[in-house]
Amino acid sequence: MPDLNPWLQRLGDGMRRHGSVIRAVQWAVMLFYAVLLVVPAMLPLPTSQARLLDNLTLLAQFLFWGIWWPFVLLSIVLFGRLWCGVLCPEGALSEWASQYGKGLGVPRGVRWAGWPTLAFCLTTVYGQLISVYDYAQAALLILGGSTVAAVIVGLLFARGKRVWCRYLCPVSGVFALLARLAPVHFQVDEQRWLENPAPRRPPPNCAPLLDIRRLRGATDCHACGRCSGQRDAVRLIARSSNAEILQTTANTLSPWEARLLLFGVIGLAMGAFQWTVSPWFIDLKQSLAQWLVGHDGLWALLDNAPWWLLTHYPQLNDSFSWLDGFCIVAYLGLSALVMGTSLLLLMRLAAWLSGDATDYRPLALTLTPLGGAGLFLGLSATTVKLLRYEGLLLEWVPAARAALLAAAIAWSLWLGWKRLQATVASPSRRLPAMACLVLASGLVGYGWWLQFWGW
Ligand code: SF4
Numbered sequence: 001m002p003d004l005n006p007w008l009q010r011l012g013d014g015m016r017r018h019g020s021v022i023r024a025v026q027w028a029v030m031l032f033y034a035v036l037l038v039v040p041a042m043l044p045l046p047t048s049q050a051r052l053l054d055n056l057t058l059l060a061q062f063l064f065w066g067i068w069w070p071f072v073l074l075s076i077v078l079f080g081r082l083w084c085g086v087l088c089p090e091g092a093l094s095e096w097a098s099q100y101g102k103g104l105g106v107p108r109g110v111r112w113a114g115w116p117t118l119a120f121c122l123t124t125v126y127g128q129l130i131s132v133y134d135y136a137q138a139a140l141l142i143l144g145g146s147t148v149a150a151v152i153v154g155l156l157f158a159r160g161k162r163v164w165c166r167y168l169c170p171v172s173g174v175f176a177l178l179a180r181l182a183p184v185h186f187q188v189d190e191q192r193w194l195e196n197p198a199p200r201r202p203p204p205n206c207a208p209l210l211d212i213r214r215l216r217g218a219t220d221c222h223a224c225g226r227c228s229g230q231r232d233a234v235r236l237i238a239r240s241s242n243a244e245i246l247q248t249t250a251n252t253l254s255p256w257e258a259r260l261l262l263f264g265v266i267g268l269a270m271g272a273f274q275w276t277v278s279p280w281f282i283d284l285k286q287s288l289a290q291w292l293v294g295h296d297g298l299w300a301l302l303d304n305a306p307w308w309l310l311t312h313y314p315q316l317n318d319s320f321s322w323l324d325g326f327c328i329v330a331y332l333g334l335s336a337l338v339m340g341t342s343l344l345l346l347m348r349l350a351a352w353l354s355g356d357a358t359d360y361r362p363l364a365l366t367l368t369p370l371g372g373a374g375l376f377l378g379l380s381a382t383t384v385k386l387l388r389y390e391g392l393l394l395e396w397v398p399a400a401r402a403a404l405l406a407a408a409i410a411w412s413l414w415l416g417w418k419r420l421q422a423t424v425a426s427p428s429r430r431l432p433a434m435a436c437l438v439l440a441s442g443l444v445g446y447g448w449w450l451q452f453w454g455w
Contacts, residue, residue: 040056201230
């Protein structure tokens with residue numbers, strides 16, 4: 001295998017030298033993003049005859065949800081958070097606005113580690129309530145609202161920084177989890193950093209406010225390249241995709257990361273992708289509707305909520321009643337709770353059986369490939385749906401889904417086994433712990449099997 005590191009190092013140094021090119025690319029992405037977000041929301045709703053290539057609304061819908069979202073996630077697994085540092089329009093706008101801001105400093109409340117998890121869960125639920133994947137004004141409300149919030153945060157707190165991206169962005173927690181799998185990252189040699197105290201280069205502006213000298217791994221780094229070569233100690237290098245997860249310890253891991261993975265990325269997201277095809281959702285709704293009819297609750301069956309609260313497009317026969325809204329929140333909440341709690345209990349049991357009860361959070365991280373694959377499968381279901389509307393059959397899709405799911409399960413189990421091998425000396429303890437990990441992967445795999453094949 002050729003040594004890629006000299007080439008990667010040149011690439012990282014090139015990113016630092018050509019920061020102006022990266023900024024120009026960011027402005028171009030911002031412009032593209034603004035047009036695709038704002039213009040379709042002002043156009044009439046597409047008719048049933050409209051096609052992707054002759055209707056800007058459908059094209060924007062396909063580009064946002066069919067291409068942008070699933071492939072940004074894939075890019076994080078392949079290249080780390082390069083998207084955040086080089087292409088994300090929201091982060092670039094927030095940083096640009098912050099240069100003209102008040103620079104008040106980052107309050108303690110903003111630095112609370114639970115914000116990315118909470119923001120991810122709230123935007124996921126809200127997105128389902130207003131059908132963000134299907135309607136341009138819903139997309140403008142959620143994505144545009146997030147961009148406005150990012151600019152306001154930029155204007156308030158630290159000058160020239162990305163406080164929004166570091167502490168508040170609804171997807172930053174998900175990206176941080178997936179970036180652990182990236183086979184490249186900016187590695188810092190702390191010893192070399194200390195030995196070269198007089199840099200010939202000015203200190204770089206690390207927009208997500210990281211302590212570059214102590215940077216470990218790709219989790220928080222936005223891979224912007226601004227620090228490449230600093231003190232001859234920072235280099236873009238290749239690494240094993242398993243390394244960062246296997247090196248994580250209970251002390252270096254925030255409890256929120258495991259919560260976000262088990263309850264949010266796996267449990268909640270599965271509910272969000274699944275409720276439209278779930279017979280359990282229909283049963284829940286029918287039972288509640290019958291109860292409401294018998295208890296003077298007909299108001300809950302009306303679909304008179306505004307579009308920004310619940311989907312409301314009567315001209316397309318697509319409106320949610322209050323009962324629909326309640327059932328969506330209940331289904332997503334139950335999915336997050338049941339799946340997340342089951343996985344958490346299995347991880348705790350695995351850690352206990354392995355002899356180190358505190359190791360359950362690092363063990364939970366071994367499910368990251370399965371969590372990432374689930375998000376990709378769920379999001380790419382929109383891609384497939386939109387392409388099938390265009391007449392493409394895509395008969396290979398079920399086989400590709402099964403292969404991706406099987407590969408993700410195998411990868412998660414491999415990570416679990418390697419972790420147990422490294423931390424548990426006795427095979428008689430390792431095997432029962434591994435059985436818990438097999439059960440956990442099986443449970444997640446079963447959830448996806450139900451959605452794509454079982455129902
Ligand atoms: S440590 Fe900061 S400056 Fe360096 S690449 Fe990462 S985000 Fe950029």
